[in-house]
Each structure stands twice: as C-alpha cells, then as structure tokens.
Amino acid sequence: MTQDEFDPDAIARSMLAYLGLPDEPAYRPGIVAHLVAARGIAAGLLALPLDDEAEPAPVFKP
Amino acid sequence: MTDWTIATAAEIAETVRSGEVSASTVVEACLARIDAHDSAIGAFTHVAHERARARAAGIDAMIKRGEDPGPLAGVPFAVKNLFDIKGIATLAGSKINRDLAPASRDAVLIERLEANGAILLGALNMGEYAYDFTGENYHDGPSRNPHAPEHMTGGSSGGSGAAAAAGFVPLTLGSDTNGSIRVPSSLCGLFGLKPTYGRLSRSGSFPFVASLDHLGPLARSAVDLALSYNAMTGPDPVDPVCTDRIDPPVTLTASTAIDGLRIAKAGGFFEEGGHQEAFDAVAKICTALGVSQTLPIENAALARASAYLITMAEGASLHLDRLRTRHADYDPDVRDRLLAGAMIPGAWVTKAQKFRSLFRAQMQALFEEVDVLIAPATPCVAPRIGQKTFMLGGKELPVRPNLGIFTQPISFIGLPVVSVPVWLEGSPLPIGVQIIAAPWREDIALRVAAWLEENGHVSAPVATLKEKAV
Numbered sequence: 131m132t133q134d135e136f137d138p139d140a141i142a143r144s145m146l147a148y149l150g151l152p153d154e155p156a157y158r159p160g161i162v163a164h165l166v167a168a169r170g171i172a173a174g175l176l177a178l179p180l181d182d183e184a185e186p187a188p189v190f191k192p
Numbered sequence: 193m194t195d196w197t198i199a200t201a202a203e204i205a206e207t208v209r210s211g212e213v214s215a216s217t218v219v220e221a222c223l224a225r226i227d228a229h230d231s232a233i234g235a236f237t238h239v240a241h242e243r244a245r246a247r248a249a250g251i252d253a254m255i256k257r258g259e260d261p262g263p264l265a266g267v268p269f270a271v272k273n274l275f276d277i278k279g280i281a282t283l284a285g286s287k288i289n290r291d292l293a294p295a296s297r298d299a300v301l302i303e304r305l306e307a308n309g310a311i312l313l314g315a316l317n318m319g320e321y322a323y324d325f326t327g328e329n330y331h332d333g334p335s336r337n338p339h340a341p342e343h344m345t346g347g348s349s350g351g352s353g354a355a356a357a358a359g360f361v362p363l364t365l366g367s368d369t370n371g372s373i374r375v376p377s378s379l380c381g382l383f384g385l386k387p388t389y390g391r392l393s394r395s396g397s398f399p400f401v402a403s404l405d406h407l408g409p410l411a412r413s414a415v416d417l418a419l420s421y422n423a424m425t426g427p428d429p430v431d432p433v434c435t436d437r438i439d440p441p442v443t444l445t446a447s448t449a450i451d452g453l454r455i456a457k458a459g460g461f462f463e464e465g466g467h468q469e470a471f472d473a474v475a476k477i478c479t480a481l482g483v484s485q486t487l488p489i490e491n492a493a494l495a496r497a498s499a500y501l502i503t504m505a506e507g508a509s510l511h512l513d514r515l516r517t518r519h520a521d522y523d524p525d526v527r528d529r530l531l532a533g534a535m536i537p538g539a540w541v542t543k544a545q546k547f548r549s550l551f552r553a554q555m556q557a558l559f560e561e562v563d564v565l566i567a568p569a570t571p572c573v574a575p576r577i578g579q580k581t582f583m584l585g586g587k588e589l590p591v592r593p594n595l596g597i598f599t600q601p602i603s604f605i606g607l608p609v610v611s612v613p614v615w616l617e618g619s620p621l622p623i624g625v626q627i628i629a630a631p632w633r634e635d636i637a638l639r640v641a642a643w644l645e646e647n648g649h650v651s652a653p654v655a656t657l658k659e660k661a662v
Binding site: 141142145146149150151152154156157160161163164165167168171172174175176178180184185186187 | 403493494496497498500501504512515516519524525527528529531532533534535536540542543544545546547548549550552593
C-alpha cells in the first residue's frame with residue numbers, strides 16, 4: 131500500500147473500537163465518506179510548510 | 193391601519209416610544225401572523241404567547257408612566273433554539289436535548305435586548321447542533337424559505353431567516369460558526385451581522401465549536417442590525433472569549449456616508465466555484481460602490497480547510513459522550529460527521545490552529561490597504577428542500593457542507609461581516625453579498641450596508657405568504 135492509498139473503512143472500524151464508539155453497519159458509509167472528504171480537504175493544509183516557531187491560536191484574538 | 197408585521201424594528205420602537213401605538217398591539221399582530229402561517233413555514237419551535245403578552249403589557253405600563261423602555265421599545269424578536277430561554281429546554285435543534293431541564297435564566301443577549309425594550313416571542317428552528325447549512329431539521333422538519341417555500345432557508349439559523357423574512361418578527365438572533373447567520377441571510381434575503389469573534393457574549397447559548405462560535409442578529413434593515421448590535425455589546429466575564437473593549441455605539445443616519453472608504457473585491461478563491469448569480473450579485477454591489485480594485489485572497493482555500501477540520505474535531509469532542517450513549521437519537525447526517533470528526537488526527541487540528549495565526553496576520557496586512565472587502569455570501573440562491581448535491585466548479589458536491597464555502601474562510605479569523613440582500617433582475621430568489629471589515633470595525637460594515645440600502649441597491653422585503661387553505 132502506497133502513501134496515497136488508505137482503506138477508510140478499516141480506519142473507521144479501528145478508530146471506532148479505539149475510541150469506544152458504536153460500530154453500527156448503517157453508520158459506516160457516512161463515516162467513510164466524511165473521512166475521505168476530510169482527508170481531501172486537509173491535503174493542501176498538510177502540504178503547507180510551517181516554521182517550527184508557528185504558534186497555534188486556540189484562544190483566538192482578532 | 194398600519195401593518196406592524198412589515199415594519200422595521202426602528203419604526204416600531206419609534207412609534208411605541210411616542211405612544212402612537214401600544215407594544216401589545218404590535219405583539220398581537222406578530223403573534224396572529226405566526227399563528228396563521230407558521231405551520232407552513234416551520235420557523236418556530238416554541239411561541240411564547242404568555243410571556244410576550246405580559247412583557248408587552250409591562251412596556252405599555254412604562255410608557256403610560258412616562259418612562260422610556262429603551263431604543264428597542266416594543267420590538268418583537270425571536271432566537272435560534274440554542275439560546276437559553278428561561279423555563280424551556282434549550283434544544284439546539286436536537287431530540288437529545290429535549291431531556292434537559294428547563295433553562296433557569298435567559299441567555300445574556302436576550303437579557304440585553306429586553307433591557308432595551310425588546311420583547312421575546314419565542315424559539316426558532318435550526319439544523320441539529322448547528323452542524324448544517326441547509327435549515328433542514330431532522331426532528332422538527334425543515335424551515336421553509338418564505339419567498340419560495342419549496343426552497344431551503346439555509347442554515348443552521350434557518351428559523352431565524354424564515355421568521356424575519358416571513359414578517360413574523362423584525363429581528364432574530366442566530367449563531368455563526370462557519371456561516372450560519374450569513375447563509376440564511378443570503379438565501380432568505382435579509383441583512384445579517386456576524387460580528388467580530390469575541391464581540392458578543394455567548395453566555396447561555398449551546399456551543400458547537402468554541403474556537404469559531406459567534407452570535408449575532410438578522411433583520412430586514414441595516415439600521416435594525418445596528419440598533420440590536422448596540423444593545424447587545426459589552427463585556428461578560430462568563431464568556432472567556434468576550435472582549436472587554438468598549439467602542440462607541442454604531443449610529444446610522446439617513447445620510448450615511450461611505451466617502452473615503454477603501455473598498456475592494458475579494459479575488460481568487462472568492463471568484464471561483466460559485467454559480468453565476470453569486471458573481472452577478474457581487475458585480476452589482478461593486479458597481480454601486482464604485483469598486484474597481486480586486487485583491488486576491490491568498491490561502492483562502494486553506495482557511496476554509498482549516499475551519500472545516502477544527503469544526504469536525506471540536507464538534508466531535510463536544511459530543512463524544514453522547515455519541516456513545518445516544519447515537520441513535522441524532523440526525524444521521526450529523527451523527528456520521530461527528531463520528532468521523534472524532535477520528536481527525538490531533539496533528540491536523542493543531543496545524544489548522546497554527547495556520548489560523550498565519551492567515552490572521554496575512555489579512556491584517558491586507559486591511560492596511562483597504563477598509564472593506566466584497567465577496568459572495570453563498571455560491572448560489574436557495575436550493576430546493578431535500579436537494580442533496582449541486583454542481584460547484586464543475587464537480588458534484590454535497591449541499592450541506594458546501595453552502596458555506598465563501599463564509600467559512602472569513603469567520604475562521606473572526607472578521608466582522610454584514611451580509612446584504614441582493615435581488616437580481618428576473619430572479620424570484622435573493623442572494624447575499626458579504627461586506628467584510630477589519631477586526632472590531634462592525635461600524636464600517638454596517639455603514640456600507642446602510643448606504644447600499646438607502647440608495648436602493650439592496651433590500652429585504654417581507655415575503656408574501658399564501659393564505660392558509662380552509
């Protein structure tokens with residue numbers, strides 16, 4: 131499996147168990163769709179280089 | 193006889209304060225319209241008849257005694273049902289919260305509006321737990337767009353959009369985490385203010401994403417936004433994000449001036465992916481304002497992506513215990529997004545928060561060059577209720593998370609925005625345009641909105657509702 135290939139269904143099953151969340155078959159397609167969408171949306175952000183000094187803004191002040 | 197259901201808040205307050213009409217008369221007119229029509233619109237989940245009548249009688253007694261109830265005297269308003277209302281459970285659009293104890297006091301913003309003379313008429317429909325841009329509630333049914341009831345209001349403050357556009361009340365409150373005030377304002381043809389992050393207290397409201405949650409008003413005029421905004425500002429030590437700064441109240445006169453303001457169109461991301469009407473509406477506003485400059489907003493797509501990830505993760509964190517014990521009681525669409533959100537890696541979310549600092553700095557530098565940015569509020573006019581996908585930028589995408597693509601990057605860094613309602617020639621449905629200002633400059637965004645309204649470029653008429661079949 132290459133870096134760009136992943137099995138969202140396997141991730142969903144594993145993470146539901148890891149987090150102690152319900153693994154209902156009816157929920158799985160929706161969860162998988164959102165995992166795939168989130169990974170696609172995150173790609174650009176994850177490719178952005180950040181300085182080590184970059185500070186998060188958890189309590190954000192405009 | 194005056195029809196008080198089409199009057200603005202400012203007109204009502206002026207007339208009630210002068211003693212020309214009683215607050216009770218105004219409230220009864222609004223209650224009658226709600227009782228006659230809301231079964232077909234779905235704006236309200238609770239109508240507070242007794243409370244409103246008692247409060248109106250109190251306002252009328254003050255007037256008789258020669259006292260001034262305040263600048264919102266006798267103005268009926270209603271709130272998204274994630275605001276606490278004393279004596280009823282705070283639903284936040286959910287089935288699960290129906291088991292909560294009734295709220296012991298009103299949300300701070302309700303208290304502040306009523307301290308200025310306004311009268312609460314009830315609680316409004318919303319997307320479950322505010323994780324929604326459509327206004328379709330799984331448990332209570334959809335709020336319907338008063339201008340075209342087969343179409344969406346937008347969400348998640350769907351009832352807030354429906355109630356103001358239907359003439360049930362001139363003023364509503366909503367919440368906006370990623371666009372939930374601006375999207376229904378756009379689709380329902382209203383003025384909507386998402387203030388600067390931290391400007392208005394969130395105390396007594398059910399949260400969604402603490403990093404991004406804002407509260408604010410929707411109304412049928414810019415002056416009404418300003419009146420209510422002035423009444424609601426002020427520090428609140430209970431909300432750790434609420435600012436201590438006190439700025440002068442926003443005053444909008446009949447001859448509001450925009451001379452000297454540097455206004456530019458937001459380019460790049462904000463010129464792509466929407467339907468033609470979104471860009472036609474922006475062009476109309478830019479022409480009206482004499483805008484010739486376009487500034488590309490670099491990294492806006494990353495801002496949207498970051499807000500998306502933070503929302504998934506913080507939303508999941510908020511609901512984690514309920515997802516274990518009450519998962520069958522959620523709206524399935526919300527549940528699946530929240531379950532997936534629990535799996536978002538912490539490293540991604542932290543990077544999104546780091547990027548937030550960078551994007552803030554980038555936009556602060558841009559606001560050294562301009563005072564106002566113009567951008568579409570939604571990528572299209574109201575989709576039909578039940579529509580699951582639409583075409584954006586040549587791709588078929590789900591409606592629910594994508595109606596807010598143009599609002600999400602702006603709230604990500606907390607900038608104040610007024611969404612103004614544009615009616616394009618020949619279109620039966622309105623669409624909004626965002627008037628975006630620098631942090632803490634709500635006054636500028638409101639001034640521009642008021643100027644556009646005074647000069648006839650934007651308007652928020654009450655919808656004509658069909659008579660109920662007998």
